[in-house]
Amino acid sequence: MRGQPTVLHLDMDAFYASVEQAAKPSLRGKPVIVGGLGPRGVVATASYEARRFGVHSAMPMAQARRLCPHAAFLVPRFQIYRAISETVMGLLAELSPLVEPLSLDEAFVDLAAGGTAASAEEARRTGERLRAAIREATGVTGSVGLAGSKMLAKIASEQAKPDGLVLIRPGTERELLAPMPVRTLPGVGPATAEVLRRAGITTVGETVQAGEAELLRLLGKAHGASLYLMARGVDERPVVADRDTKSVSVEDTFDVDVTDRARIRFEVAGLADRCTRRLRAAGRSGRTVVLKVRRYDFTTLTRSETLRGPTDDPEVVQEAARRLLEGVDTTEGVRLLGVGVSGLADFTQEDLFAQALQSSRAPEQPAAEPSPGGAPAPRPVPRTTDWLPGLDVTHERFGPGWVQGSGVGRVTIRFERPDSPPGRVRTFLVDDPELTGGEPLPLVERAAPPGGGSQADSVSSGPSRGTSRP
Template sequence: MFVPREATILHADLDAFYASVEQRDDPRLRGRPVLVGGGVVLAASYEARAHGVAGGMGGAEARRRCPGAVVVPPRWEAYVEASRAVFAVFERTAPVVEGLSIDEAFLDVGGMARSVGTPTRIALRLRDEVRAAAGLPITVGVATTKSLAKVASALAKPDGLMVVPPECELALLHGLRVERLWGVGPVTARRLARHGIERVGQLAGLGEVRIAAMLGPAAGRSLHALAWNRDPRPVRARRRRRTFGAQSALGPRARSAEELDTVLVGLADRVTRRMRAAGRAGRTVVLRLRFADYSRATRSRTLPRPTAASGAVLAAARALLDEARPLVAARGLTLLGVAVANLDGEEGAAQLTLPLDPPAPPGIDAALDAVRDRFGPRSATRASLAGADPGLAMWLAPRRRGR
């Protein structure tokens, strides 16, 4: 088996991300057990984790285990802003960055030793720069494969660094519990424990055929390879998305034309805001319909030029919905969706200059975006949405942007 001579893959993972942002922004929370989210724990600080609290746990159980915990509501805009600052550091650090979520990524620093420094020095500098740019602790694992780098960062938490030399990989890996392997959750771990398998070394010694007999062929191949640190997957930059879309489930009640238009306005606004935030424009507007008999239909219209303007996308979506009125009347509509495809950078698409972007002046969209970015996604909405049915209130303003 070929083993690279140097560990050049970094797995960088922010520590208790949401909770850390809350502690960063409110000095009164530092050093105290913090739970983000009341009904279900979205994140727990390490002070809370010491009491057995974990993300995904019910709020009542979390408070029972940690009576002194401070519960705070999530602040999505703050988390997105912090993530952007951290990913900007990632992009400055390595030529190839593969984001896994809002708070973690793989970085490939191969070939940078002469110009920048060893992977260890790069990892140390990355941690310092994240602390300086975002004020957050981050843990980094360094190894020859993605799977082992992720294992290393988990072992080094919180606020740590672990570099696994190639010659030490299997000794480290085989001494760990099987739960440390990527893809081994509680159910798989229990199934392996019933066969007396608790350590990765025991799993590696079984062979692929026996593991497959216990867990199935796909799991057998995957876990046997990971137990021997065979993970050929390269770090890949995230592909540019090919569509932007949003949809709304309407429920069984029939909706009036005015109600459907309200939903359509909200969908178009949400989709185009995400496009503008990503710096993308598209030519093809797609309307997605689901009917009461569970059948589906799509309608599309290609515009002369790419656009990210809410008005242009809304006008096309309205025209498509008008064309589909007979189907809606006959079958009943239970879901409505809007998507924009044929994005700039793809074949047949071209960048649009703003003065040619009808029918809404781009300044309106830009002004709304600026207000929402500063004061939150529900701080401003379009007048056409202001009197919407409370049952459609989710569309009064765009939802938060994700990862």
């Protein structure tokens, strides 16, 4: 254990929902719930206003609607979440070479490795500067925990929420942990907590009082010994930078069980294409293609095939996924499909079989032929399902906005920007030729540096050096 609180844990506050509130002035201070909006959707993040009604992450969306029917229910916009996450991770990298990202909105930082926390007060000042830099660079807030270990730093950041900082001084761990529920400790899930409850152990202090021998008897050697150390505040896990991704995968859950075999093949091909796009975006390739199928009765099957060499070719991944699908019975319905690639590498290996397969296929036909006389082809008519709540749009006359709702052939748009007052609402036909999909607007505008220069130039100075506009 460290003698100074040099482990920092950053956790962004209700990240997805906070980004949506920052991007949409009309939603600030109001309940916002982000997640899948279908009958089987789940909550990804709920704003603090929605949490007061009992809504929380991983809750079925149907239950969230019952608890908080007046909330704004939005689909996720991962493009902007990833951009803001990259900005935040860039700020963390300025503090230390040892940054361990856990997700888009959470990371550990070893301040000792960066020489930015020789004392508790210096660590506190570093944490406060970080919070201010994040707010300035992104327009959203994060909470910071500081302690002598990863476990305690994470507990501290939970206590700091929202938009705060808590520092746990080394030597105070046992007193702090004693009254906390045993579920506070890492590795204690519902099953472990139930075993301990039946033995009369519900708090961290009672876990220590039970003794190591009793925990070994209840939980086994490895788990019992680890839990005893954690309960006493002992956590020697280091901050590990550059955690290597072991696989890339995508999956979709269907609102209604899919039984049509042709539809299932089509969905698998689409998933394979999305998976390889992610591979290429990460500059990786992989050898093993994995198919995941969750059937009507919730049983989950996985099938895999290892290729002759690593690839990022969508044709190769699609063909492998199709072959795997042939060995799975889907006649009674499928709830979820997924395609992944593992065994990742930083290079690709030419596959002559894939090249032959691709060249043997007929060339694709144009999507639409020009009309007689050279006139442009008719514009495809959007479906109501193309306009999901929360998505960005642009109107030729009214400018940028976001979808507030759609149905019965119409779509309602609220026209506002992150830096504007709450905007006006207008309703259009879903096939309005002036209405198109838009791109996320930056939450924070950068002023140009003196003497001219681009906004991109200006972000290389000040507390947000090395970051980019989200």
